[in-house]
Amino acid sequence: MFLDPAAYLRLDAVESFGTTSTGASFATSTGDLLEVSCYGEGVFRLRIGPNTRPNYGLIVGRAKPCTVNQREPGEWTIASGSASLELSGAPLSFRLKLNGAQVFGSITDCHFRGFTRLPAVGRAPRGGLWTAAFALNSGEPVYGLGEKFGPLDKRGQLIHSQVEDALGVNTGLSYKNTPFAWGVGDGSGAWGVLVHTPGMVTHGVGHPDWSHRSYAVVVDDEALDLILFAAAAPAGILDAYTQLTGRAPRVPRFSLGLWVSRAYYRTPGDALGVAAKLRQRKIPCDVLTLDGRAAWKTETRFNFQWDADRFPDAKGALAEIRKHHLKVCVWEYPYVSTQDPLFRDLAQSGYLLQTAHGAPYVFGWDTAPGTTPFGDVLTPLPESGLIDFTNPRAFAWWRDAHASLFADGVDVIKSDFGEQVPDDAVAHNGDWGRRLHNVYPLLYNRCVFEATQKFKPNDGEPAIVWSRAGWTGSQRFPIGWGGDPQSDWEGLAASIRGGLSWGMSGNPYYSSDIGGFYGAQPTAELYVRWLQAAVFGSHIRMHGIGEREPWIFGTETEAICRKWLAFRYRLIPYLESVVAIATTTGLPVMRAMPLAFPDDPLVRNFETQFMCGDTLLVAPIVRAGGAVEIALPQGAWFDLNTRVRSSGGQVLRYRAKLDQFPVFGREGCALPLGRAVQHTGEIDAANPLELLWLFGSPAHPLDGFAQARIARGDDGALHANAEANVKVEIWGGATGTAQHPR
Structure with a gap:
């Protein structure tokens, strides 16, 4: 991606409109309003531009008191405790300080003629596209930006914050994104920056084609909304970030045990057989998942209705599994097949995303021979409508439709997908799909999480969902697993990096598919090493295309897995103490x-x-x-x-x-x-x-x-x-x- 600095108007802050107890506002050279506010010690917000589009509640913190002083013409200081933000008006730029020492600031890379190589703050002439650039020291690493499967240090990379069905863990695409990055600093303190937007953000993190000494962002939204963080250490940055965007809640004890799944159990008898075998062979386990089409008709997929041919008595079938002291997890996605009568009902109610002409938007999956992910096991998904979670009535309907599933004995939902909102879809709240795309999985998982809270058994345990996609704030509705890794050693390494990167982005819980999801059947050695690493994560699951239970790899492998799973269960008291820390600090497990x-x-x-x-x-x-x-x-x-x-x-x-x-x-x-x-x-x-x-x-x-x-x-x-x-x-x-x- 080429970044043309001449395509942006460079902003000056030309006049102060006055101050309040929580910040100040300024007129800018482009006519846009700049609002600067404080959200606590070391947390400052700069927002420039219109404010007409829907707010998705990505941040839950509130502005807090600070002091504002004009040091000299065109220079202002906003301070709170040991942190301060110094603004310069011409051109608009900033210096973020902690205990008087700068920890972060605007770009210092200059053109021959004296102006910065990239705009410190710039706006496309017609609006709707913004850029900002910050200085980096030589060798300074940068971390975060969501679940990214490549190097943890993002320095030198061009990264897109855009929720995607990544179809693996081998590229820059990822299911869970957040435009939040941080650095350890140069010894004066750590820094962080969140681009507060539902829109796509492109990050050139010391990207040499832009500026190897700068970190620049390009933001697709009506306004540029930056939140800057300063703290003594990275742990303080995550603490402040999760105070602002919401803490992760506690997870139920059973969720820390083993989850067993495959794509997929073809009959209830298959699932029940695995449940019995887990107990017979002394494999510790807490959750069995009915994944994909294990419980639903292939033609219609998820519609809250069990496949009557295989589940004539769903409540009884689940009760048999639960007799083995297992929780039952079932799969869903937020789409409704056009072949299902439910599609017509929801379309008539206005509960589906629409086209620009007011018709239900019908999403078609990739079935091209050269690129489709579907095959013999993962058969093509039907053309579908997409639930419009911006419509409060649609949200409530989808939430409450889960009641029958929990009544039948479901304990937890695997809320899969959520990455497929097309740019030209139209939502109930007036947003186009292009702006809704990234926050759609946040709304979807919130809906399923609230359904779980409302309808699960009243056992005193908190709710949980097993989700795949996410955005800023997704930690409030745990947990996320790492999608569909390839079944090889690089798939294992990338899954670990993805989990660590997500944890460095304010999300304390994570899991991956032990053995990998697709590709050749994993070797016994790969399977064991994957399991051993997963023992020390927040959550642990066996899953993939085909069998993933330990006994299929032979007696020796099964014994080793049993040994390490026994240690996992011995660790649970310790893990619960680590989870307690996560809920109050934002530190990941x-x-x-x-x-x-x-x-x-x-x-x-x-x-x-x-x-x-x-x-x-x-x-x-x-x-x-x-x-x-x-x-x-x-x-x-x-x-x-x-x-x-x-x-x-x-x-x-x-x-x-x-x-x-x-x-x-x-x-x-x-x-x-x-x-x-x-x-x-x-x-x-x-x-x-x-x-x-x-x-x-x-x-x-x-x-x-x-x-x-x-x-x-x-x-x-x-x-x-x-x-x-x-x-x-x-x-x-x-x-x-x-x-x-x-």
């Missing part, structure tokens, strides 16, 4: 190295290793043979396989047998573990712990558990205290820590 250790350059480029919470360093094996290089961050680390202590600040060349996997406990931290169970219903909610591992002398408190805690004693030192039913194991021969029954 899987934390990429630049997020967990922003000041450690050694580990920064190890882009498939991650922290699971604060305690565990996970180094997935993403190549055949069992070898991996591991960068140990500063401190000391205990190998969970050997209990050997290694000093940080070094790179290990590690080789693991198939039943082993490189995971390290962080010295000074504790790992609470529960019993090995067959499903989460066997966890004693009042006494979930069986064991407490202390990696050396405790250096960090542990709370949130009635059975064990680490707190400071009267001597000022940290001590571990545990009830008699919790065994405490101290790694590394540390002293000064004891078990004290209470």
